[in-house]
Amino acid sequence: MTDKKMNVKLDHISKLYVNPKTGKPFKAVDDATVDILPGEFVTLLGPSGCGKTTTLRMIAGFESPDEGEIYIGEEAVNALTPNKRDTAMVFQNYALLPHYNVFNNVAYGLKLRKLPKDETRKKVFDILSLVGLNGMEDRMINQLSGGQQQRVALARALVIEPAVLLFDEPLSNLDAKLRVSMRTEIRRIQQQVGITAVYVTHDQSEAMAISDRIIIMDQGRIVQIGSPKDVYYRPVNHFVADFIGDASFLKGKVISVKDDAISVQIGSAVFVLHASLPPNTVECELLLRPESMHLDEVGQLPCEVTYSKFMGSYQYYQVNCEDQMIKVTEYNPKQKKEYKVGDQAFLAFNADDLHLIWK
Amino acid sequence: MVKKSSQWKRLEREKMFSDPVLMISILFIAVLLLLFVIYPLVMLISESFEVEKGDGVFSNYLAVLKMPSFRQAFRNTLVLGVVSSVLATIIGFLFAYVDAYIDLKSRLLKGVFKIVATLPIVSPPFVLALSALFLFGNSGLITRGIFGQLSSNIKGYRGIILVQTLTYFPTCYLMLKGLLKNIDPSLEEAVRNMGASRKVEFFTVTLPLLVPGIGNAILVSFLESCADFANPMLIGGNIDTLATSIYLQYTGGWSTGSAGNAAAMAVYLLVLTTIFFLLQKYVLEVRSVSTLTGKASRQRILIEDKSVTVPLKIIASAIGFFVIIMYLCVLYGSLMTVWGRDYRVTLKWWRYLFVGNGEGIRAFVTSFGLAFIAAVITSVFSMLIAYLVAKKRFVGRQVMEFVSMLAMAVPGTVLGVAYIRGFVTGLFHSGVLSGIYGSSAILIIVFVVRSLPVGVRSGISALRQIDQSIEESACDMGAGSTKVFTSVTLPLIKDSFFSGLVTSFVRSITSISAVILLVTPKILFITVRINAYADNGNFGVACVYATILIILAYASIGIMNLCTKRLYMQDKIE
Numbered sequence: 061m062t063d064k065k066m067n068v069k070l071d072h073i074s075k076l077y078v079n080p081k082t083g084k085p086f087k088a089v090d091d092a093t094v095d096i097l098p099g100e101f102v103t104l105l106g107p108s109g110c111g112k113t114t115t116l117r118m119i120a121g122f123e124s125p126d127e128g129e130i131y132i133g134e135e136a137v138n139a140l141t142p143n144k145r146d147t148a149m150v151f152q153n154y155a156l157l158p159h160y161n162v163f164n165n166v167a168y169g170l171k172l173r174k175l176p177k178d179e180t181r182k183k184v185f186d187i188l189s190l191v192g193l194n195g196m197e198d199r200m201i202n203q204l205s206g207g208q209q210q211r212v213a214l215a216r217a218l219v220i221e222p223a224v225l226l227f228d229e230p231l232s233n234l235d236a237k238l239r240v241s242m243r244t245e246i247r248r249i250q251q252q253v254g255i256t257a258v259y260v261t262h263d264q265s266e267a268m269a270i271s272d273r274i275i276i277m278d279q280g281r282i283v284q285i286g287s288p289k290d291v292y293y294r295p296v297n298h299f300v301a302d303f304i305g306d307a308s309f310l311k312g313k314v315i316s317v318k319d320d321a322i323s324v325q326i327g328s329a330v331f332v333l334h335a336s337l338p339p340n341t342v343e344c345e346l347l348l349r350p351e352s353m354h355l356d357e358v359g360q361l362p363c364e365v366t367y368s369k370f371m372g373s374y375q376y377y378q379v380n381c382e383d384q385m386i387k388v389t390e391y392n393p394k395q396k397k398e399y400k401v402g403d404q405a406f407l408a409f410n411a412d413d414l415h416l417i418w419k
Numbered sequence: 420m421v422k423k424s425s426q427w428k429r430l431e432r433e434k435m436f437s438d439p440v441l442m443i444s445i446l447f448i449a450v451l452l453l454l455f456v457i458y459p460l461v462m463l464i465s466e467s468f469e470v471e472k473g474d475g476v477f478s479n480y481l482a483v484l485k486m487p488s489f490r491q492a493f494r495n496t497l498v499l500g501v502v503s504s505v506l507a508t509i510i511g512f513l514f515a516y517v518d519a520y521i522d523l524k525s526r527l528l529k530g531v532f533k534i535v536a537t538l539p540i541v542s543p544p545f546v547l548a549l550s551a552l553f554l555f556g557n558s559g560l561i562t563r564g565i566f567g568q569l570s571s572n573i574k575g576y577r578g579i580i581l582v583q584t585l586t587y588f589p590t591c592y593l594m595l596k597g598l599l600k601n602i603d604p605s606l607e608e609a610v611r612n613m614g615a616s617r618k619v620e621f622f623t624v625t626l627p628l629l630v631p632g633i634g635n636a637i638l639v640s641f642l643e644s645c646a647d648f649a650n651p652m653l654i655g656g657n658i659d660t661l662a663t664s665i666y667l668q669y670t671g672g673w674s675t676g677s678a679g680n681a682a683a684m685a686v687y688l689l690v691l692t693t694i695f696f697l698l699q700k701y702v703l704e705v706r707s708v709s710t711l712t713g714k715a716s717r718q719r720i721l722i723e724d725k726s727v728t729v730p731l732k733i734i735a736s737a738i739g740f741f742v743i744i745m746y747l748c749v750l751y752g753s754l755m756t757v758w759g760r761d762y763r764v765t766l767k768w769w770r771y772l773f774v775g776n777g778e779g780i781r782a783f784v785t786s787f788g789l790a791f792i793a794a795v796i797t798s799v800f801s802m803l804i805a806y807l808v809a810k811k812r813f814v815g816r817q818v819m820e821f822v823s824m825l826a827m828a829v830p831g832t833v834l835g836v837a838y839i840r841g842f843v844t845g846l847f848h849s850g851v852l853s854g855i856y857g858s859s860a861i862l863i864i865v866f867v868v869r870s871l872p873v874g875v876r877s878g879i880s881a882l883r884q885i886d887q888s889i890e891e892s893a894c895d896m897g898a899g900s901t902k903v904f905t906s907v908t909l910p911l912i913k914d915s916f917f918s919g920l921v922t923s924f925v926r927s928i929t930s931i932s933a934v935i936l937l938v939t940p941k942i943l944f945i946t947v948r949i950n951a952y953a954d955n956g957n958f959g960v961a962c963v964y965a966t967i968l969i970i971l972a973y974a975s976i977g978i979m980n981l982c983t984k985r986l987y988m989q990d991k992i993e
Contacts, residue, residue, distance in 0.1 A: 074424075076424065076427070120891075120895055121434075122891055124426075124427050124430035124431055124434070125426070125427070125430070126424035126426060126427045127424055127426060138426075138430050139429075139430055139433040139434065139437075140434075140437075141434045141437055141438065141894070141899075142891065142894045142895045143894045143895070143896070143897045143898055143899050144437070144897075147895065148895060148896065149891075149892065149895045151888045151891070151892055152888070153886060153888060155886065155888035155889045155891065155892035156889075156892075157889060157892075157893065157906075157907055158889075158911070159910045159911060168893065168896055168898075168906075169896035169897055172896060172897045172898055172902065173897065213892075216892075216896070220896060220897065
């Protein structure tokens with residue numbers, strides 16, 4: 061539908077705020093640098109207060125960065141007001157104009173661009189059918205359900221064919237089921253239109269489901285940028301590992317480094333691992349995803365079962381291994397031996413599934 | 420204050436300049452506020468320091484302080500302020516409590532409460548004073564008609580206190596009612612659950628929570644009382660207050676004292692009211708709201724105990740009826756053949772005004788016209804200022820808010836004097852703009868300045884209810900500031916706009932204190948005419964005018980209610 065796929069570049073962006081209680085300034089966004097590719101779907105993910113919404117609002121132009129420059133395409137946009145920027149935002153609470161009906165809400169941006177009437181009509185009807193709202197043109201906003209309002213907000217943003225589509229936690233006001241179907245919908249429409257999209261969320265499964273790349277932020281800083289697989293399997297630190305998915309950690313000690321092969325000792329067992337970064341300490345952490353392990357009579361590390369619960373599709377264990385609490389999920393438990401609390405067993409896993417994290 | 424980076428400042432500035440309409444409107448409003456609020460006050464203050472050679476800088480202030488009449492006026496102002504405001508707050512609290520905790524049941528009583536609730540907007544000056552004279556004056560209906568030749572001394576302290584209390588308590592009632600409704604009933608239920616009686620609950624929960632609000636109500640009425648001109652003028656007898664002294668000084672009622680002395684008097688009153696205004700706005704108002712942040716989630720369990728409800732209801736309704744009767748007395752006063760002597764009904768005062776010399780029609784047209792123009796200007800400006808203050812970031816934003824609210828602290832009499840000093844010989848005595856003095860324009864400007872604080876305040880609160888993101892979304896779609904304001908903001912605050920229009924109309928047409936100093940004999944303004952007729956003892960004609968004011972005020976509110984209801988319905992239909 062649109063050919064103008066644009067890249068978005070954040071070049072060492074910082075934003076200062078004042079803590080209203082202490083009066084002290086702090087960096088809500090701290091030296092963020094990202095290059096978002098044309099047509100890419102990128103998610104800003106992080107806990108609340110990590111600076112992800114502030115970053116999005118700086119791209120839209122509602123906030124001015126204290127340091128750094130923002131580029132949309134080749135153009136530096138720092139000094140442009142939001143109405144002069146080629147972005148369109150889908151707001152958390154939809155922010156639809158309550159005194160207009162669906163048609164006029166969607167047509168609002170087109171009317172500002174002084175499009176001929178019949179062209180406006182055609183575009184609005186096309187976009188409404190894209191988001192599945194045919195025949196709703198005359199409804200007032202308060203006559204729509206949350207999911208429908210969400211679609212209107214999306215249609216309104218899409219119809220002006222912006223260079224970049226911005227989403228500020230758009231699904232957080234919907235119920236769980238609708239959230240899942242809407243995120244699929246948003247992804248489908250973004251792919252169909254081929255538009256660059258920046259999406260803010262604190263829901264890691266939403267980020268996984270929707271994005272080409274995920275930008276993980278913590279306390280104003282970007283800690284990792286990568287594909288969903290990257291951030292899940294190769295998190296750069298404990299925070300990312302813990303924030304994305306379910307994680308268990310073992311403590312280890314580096315005993316030797318040979319080229320890129322690092323020997324790590326956990327308890328009495330030694331594993332040879334590969335890491336992208338060279339070690340800076342002897343102490344390290346090893347990430348294990350609960351679904352990558354199972355309990356067995358033989359295995360890599362001895363453990364004691366401290367909790368065992370049948371969850372339907374899987375059996376959920378907590379075991380004590382080398383004084384760490386490790387979570388294990390065993391799928392299709394019907395066919396497997398069920399361990400009881402107090403049982404001695406072994407943690408069995410593939411050494412490739414151990415991921416090294418430096419402290 | 421945090422130091423924002425220079426880049427941030429530069430970007431904000433560039434964004435602002437890219438929106439010329441916004442820049443121009445900020446500048447335009449700043450100039451007007453400077454010219455019509457700050458400048459006259461500065462001129463007044465500077466004049467109070469103009470002294471003969473050899474005298475000290477403060478010699479005007481010292482000279483004024485030495486006048487026994489001024490000292491008495493100062494004392495009177497404080498005493499009246501304290502007594503009236505405390506009494507008004509007590510009665511207001513009683514009404515609020517009855518409203519929030521007792522099921523009134525009877526429709527008549529509910530009606531009384533409803534009428535009382537509209538009184539703060541519709542309280543033309545002189546009305547209560549006129550009817551107090553009508554009932555309790557030397558030839559009053561009760562003093563003479565019922566008790567025969569009973570001599571009366573309603574004029575003076577008693578009269579002013581009676582009239583001021585009855586004028587200010589409805590405002591206190593509304594303020595406290597709002598706060599009481601915000602007390603979460605579960606707080607009270609919790610202490611009842613722990614074994615507290617209704618009485619203990621009242622003294623340990625309800626009252627302590629309301630203390631800042633009560634303080635706020637007292638201060639607001641105290642300010643009103645200090646600035647009150649009409650009531651002491653009419654019913655004060657030989658009691659002068661600061662406001663009336665300043666007026667008399669300027670109109671030559673007092674032979675002693677120079678212009679500098681008069682200016683010093685005005686500054687004394689200004690300082691007094693400003694201190695209390697700042698105290699009220701920045702200490703008590705903030706606290707009274709912040710202690711009650713809870714939203715009442717449920718209907719509270721009303722008091723059933725008859726030994727409590729019956730006396731409270733009787734007292735409240737007696738006061739309510741009394742006030743309503745006082746308003747009706749003014750109507751009767753306008754129909755009475757001879758004030759206090761001949762109680763037969765006649766239309767001669769009405770005929771005198773409207774058939775005889777036609778003064779009534781001219782006064783009506785003039786007053787209505789001036790107030791209407793002022794109301795339109797006020798409501799447009801206050802929405803604009805409210806929009807800028809609530810939604811935009813610019814240097815001097817807080818100053819703009821403060822200055823537009825400042826007129827609340829300035830008593831009308833002081834503003835009137837300041838306008839005389841500021842404009843009678845033109846700007847800085849240069850002759851520029853001197854034409855507006857004595858014209859209708861200056862009256863309109865005074866009306867606007869006096870109503871602006873109310874408009875701006877209600878505008879800001881209406882705007883704060885609109886989620887920021889709605890306007891942001893329009894801007895994000897490509898709308899500039901002007902387009903956002905006209906296509907999103909304005910339609911969403913139109914109710915507030917209309918009520919602002921009506922409120923400032925009513926405030927303007929019923930205002931007296933500043934007007935009386937600025938009006939020329941050619942301009943017939945109703946409230947000024949009331950003062951003139953009452954001064955001459957021609958109470959019948961004064962009552963005719965007062966009745967017209969009451970009718971006008973209520974009609975405006977009625978029309979507003981109809982309009983907003985219709986607008987609301989239209990929205991539904993669309």
